[in-house]
Amino acid sequence: MNMLTQFLRLILKGLRHRSLRSWLTILGIVIGIMLVVAIFALGGGIQNAVARLLQQFGSDLVIILPGKETNPFLALAGGQKFKEGDLLDLNKVPGVRLVVPMSVAVLNVEFKGEIKAVMVHSQPWREYRVVAEESKALKLIAGAWPENEETRELILGYRAAFKLFKISPKVGDDLIIKGRRFRVAGIFSEVGLQDEDNQMWMSHKDFQALTSQRGKASTAAVKLEKDVDVDLVAKQIKAQLATQEVVRDFSVLTPEKANQIVGSILSVVELSLLIIALISLIVGAIGIMNTMYTSVLERTRQIGVMKAIGASSDHILSLFLIESGIIGLVGGVLGIAFGLMTAYAAGFAAEQFGIRGLFSFASLDFFGLAVILIIAFITGVVSGVLPARQAAKLEPAEALRYE
Amino acid sequence: MDPEGLTGLSSHTHNGREFLFCDADCRDRFSKDPEKFLGEPLIRVEDLWKKFSLGGASVEVLRGLSANIWEGDFVAILGPSGSGKSTLLNMMGLLDRPTAGKVFLRGEDISVLPDERRAELHSRMFGFVFQQFHLIPWLTAYENAALPLLFAGKSADSDALRQLFRDFGLSERMSHRPYELSGGEQQRVALLRALANDPAIVLGDEPTGNLDSVTGNRLLEVLIDLNKAKKKTLVIVTHDADIAGRADQIIVVRDGNVVRDHHRHKGIYAE
Numbered sequence: 137m138n139m140l141t142q143f144l145r146l147i148l149k150g151l152r153h154r155s156l157r158s159w160l161t162i163l164g165i166v167i168g169i170m171l172v173v174a175i176f177a178l179g180g181g182i183q184n185a186v187a188r189l190l191q192q193f194g195s196d197l198v199i200i201l202p203g204k205e206t207n208p209f210l211a212l213a214g215g216q217k218f219k220e221g222d223l224l225d226l227n228k229v230p231g232v233r234l235v236v237p238m239s240v241a242v243l244n245v246e247f248k249g250e251i252k253a254v255m256v257h258s259q260p261w262r263e264y265r266v267v268a269e270e271s272k273a274l275k276l277i278a279g280a281w282p283e284n285e286e287t288r289e290l291i292l293g294y295r296a297a298f299k300l301f302k303i304s305p306k307v308g309d310d311l312i313i314k315g316r317r318f319r320v321a322g323i324f325s326e327v328g329l330q331d332e333d334n335q336m337w338m339s340h341k342d343f344q345a346l347t348s349q350r351g352k353a354s355t356a357a358v359k360l361e362k363d364v365d366v367d368l369v370a371k372q373i374k375a376q377l378a379t380q381e382v383v384r385d386f387s388v389l390t391p392e393k394a395n396q397i398v399g400s401i402l403s404v405v406e407l408s409l410l411i412i413a414l415i416s417l418i419v420g421a422i423g424i425m426n427t428m429y430t431s432v433l434e435r436t437r438q439i440g441v442m443k444a445i446g447a448s449s450d451h452i453l454s455l456f457l458i459e460s461g462i463i464g465l466v467g468g469v470l471g472i473a474f475g476l477m478t479a480y481a482a483g484f485a486a487e488q489f490g491i492r493g494l495f496s497f498a499s500l501d502f503f504g505l506a507v508i509l510i511i512a513f514i515t516g517v518v519s520g521v522l523p524a525r526q527a528a529k530l531e532p533a534e535a536l537r538y539e
Numbered sequence: 540m541d542p543e544g545l546t547g548l549s550s551h552t553h554n555g556r557e558f559l560f561c562d563a564d565c566r567d568r569f570s571k572d573p574e575k576f577l578g579e580p581l582i583r584v585e586d587l588w589k590k591f592s593l594g595g596a597s598v599e600v601l602r603g604l605s606a607n608i609w610e611g612d613f614v615a616i617l618g619p620s621g622s623g624k625s626t627l628l629n630m631m632g633l634l635d636r637p638t639a640g641k642v643f644l645r646g647e648d649i650s651v652l653p654d655e656r657r658a659e660l661h662s663r664m665f666g667f668v669f670q671q672f673h674l675i676p677w678l679t680a681y682e683n684a685a686l687p688l689l690f691a692g693k694s695a696d697s698d699a700l701r702q703l704f705r706d707f708g709l710s711e712r713m714s715h716r717p718y719e720l721s722g723g724e725q726q727r728v729a730l731l732r733a734l735a736n737d738p739a740i741v742l743g744d745e746p747t748g749n750l751d752s753v754t755g756n757r758l759l760e761v762l763i764d765l766n767k768a769k770k771k772t773l774v775i776v777t778h779d780a781d782i783a784g785r786a787d788q789i790i791v792v793r794d795g796n797v798v799r800d801h802h803r804h805k806g807i808y809a810e
Binding site for chain 1: 655690
């Protein structure tokens with residue numbers, strides 16, 4: 137048996153002797169590492185989900201929303217409504233291929249006696265079909281697009297079709313909304329986003345009849361001609377819309393701008409999570425330092441004894457450094473394990489709400505995890521250095537006198 | 540030393556030189572083996588000073604103390620509390636550094652050694668026994684005693700050490716922890732720890748101070764046996780007149796210096 141393994145045995149016995157304190161110190165590191173790992177493991181998934189969200193906007197779509205540009209998403213909820221005619225006037229703007237006025241409302245939908253509140257999206261079928269198929273990669277997996285605007289037909293989102301009701305409605309089944317029957321014409325493929333997959337689509341005409349909002353729409357998607365200057369057309373759309381007086385504040389959102397807004401929100405979220413993780417890691421390190429200081433003080437006399445029976449300062453230093461390194465390493469391993477579990481749980485929970493692929497073991501960056509483990513070890517060792525050096529430089533007689 | 544003005548000296552003539560002694564005991568000891576005492580002592584401390592700063596005030600514990608310890612002797616260091624006797628022992632055993640003065644081991648100045656060499660001497664030359672035993676509570680008796688082997692880079696698995704446990708009547712106690720042992724057993728384990736690397740010198744700071752008299756006497760017999768049978772030099776700080784009475788040499792320390800005329804004062808320090 138060489139000296140290192142004998143030292144290890146000695147240290148492990150000591151750690152076991154103070155097991156509660158040792159575990160509490162390890163816990164300090166575990167929390168820090170756990171947060172870092174969870175954020176790290178979910179980061180990629182969140183970015184993918186956001187990318188899918190942005191894909192919904194399409195690369196050649198300009199979205200028109202009520203509310204100021206600085207905060208267009210918030211205004212959607214209770215916002216004002218455009219006159220449909222004003223929106224359709226945008227067709228006159230050069231470079232615009234077609235305009236799809238859209239509205240949403242939460243309505244009670246009944247199927248076989250079961251009533252659910254569903255986000256119902258309304259739009260003219262013909263124009264929306266172009267946008268969905270060409271710009272949003274939204275495809276039907278069953279049924280067909282309705283031919284007519286007034287036939288009371290629905291297209292269901294993937295989850296609205298298969299997860300919402302106990303008995304899944306099929307193409308041709310009737311759903312009841314506000315006492316009227318609507319036939320399921322088709323079912324969309326899964327997008328992986330909660331909002332989209334839980335929605336139902338109906339024609340603008342039917343929707344307006346249901347909600348008595350004749351001639352109104354809350355948003356619009358504008359599909360542009362190929363190879364036009366997106367920013368220039370957006371400016372012209374803005375100018376054209378400014379002539380209407382129903383909605384004073386509105387936003388014209390180009391794909392690039394949407395990207396910027398979502399990206400900046402995302403980076404703020406990621407940054408704050410990382411700062412939290414970093415702070416908890418520092419707290420963990422201070423925990424190790426505190427434990428090491430306490431145990432140096434507690435063991436001052438033992439240090440004196442060890443020196444009296446032949447331990448050099450280097451021996452004492454290594455004993456304490458190995459000990460704090462072990463605490464860091466164990467904390468790191470457990471932190472990674474718990475962090476992955478947290479990420480897995482978060483991914484699983486998100487999936488229940490329709491957000492797929494937030495976390496997967498296959499996409500884990502093992503190199504990154506190794507780096508985190510090394511960081512944990514180094515954190516342990518570094519926080520052990522000061523107390524260990526203090527312990528090592530004591531004269532044995534001084535240490536033995538310590539009460 | 541200038542013998543002028545000193546009274547009660549005894550004299551002995553060796554190889555035509557006259558040597559003066561403070562009393563007859565010393566003279567007799569010298570005359571038995573004059574070559575040993577004419578050579579270099581095992582440990583020689585020379586003009587040792589040690590200052591401690593206690594809350595701003597500095598206390599001189601040793602004030603220019605000099606003393607010799609010869610190989611194979613049993614030396615008792617006596618003195619009242621605070622006289623500096625433990626500090627002297629610490630200096631001899633390299634547990635502390637003197638403020639001034641030198642410590643020689645077989646003629647080599649060891650007061651200014653680097654840490655590594657000091658550790659080596661602790662493990663090879665000196666074996667310490669303390670009043671408080673100072674065993675490590677979470678290690679078994681055997682593991683405690685084997686610690687010096689570890690620091691000396693040897694295997695902790697030692698047949699010689701196990702034999703020592705048997706010799707000391709502790710073979711049944713090897714896997715017990717210190718709190719499961721009696722005071723006498725703990726101190727014998729501590730002594731085994733001191734002997735683990737077979738040192739030349741055993742240093743004890745009131746090793747029987749925490750033991751009842753019967754247990755203390757048994758330990759003393761073990762120590763004296765080490766001195767007589769195994770020829771280990773034994774230096775013991777003590778309050779105990781009985782221990783001092785069996786020593787080859789007595790060093791009486793008072794106020795940080797050696798009291799030369801100790802035989803007359805012996806009764807005073809035997810508390």
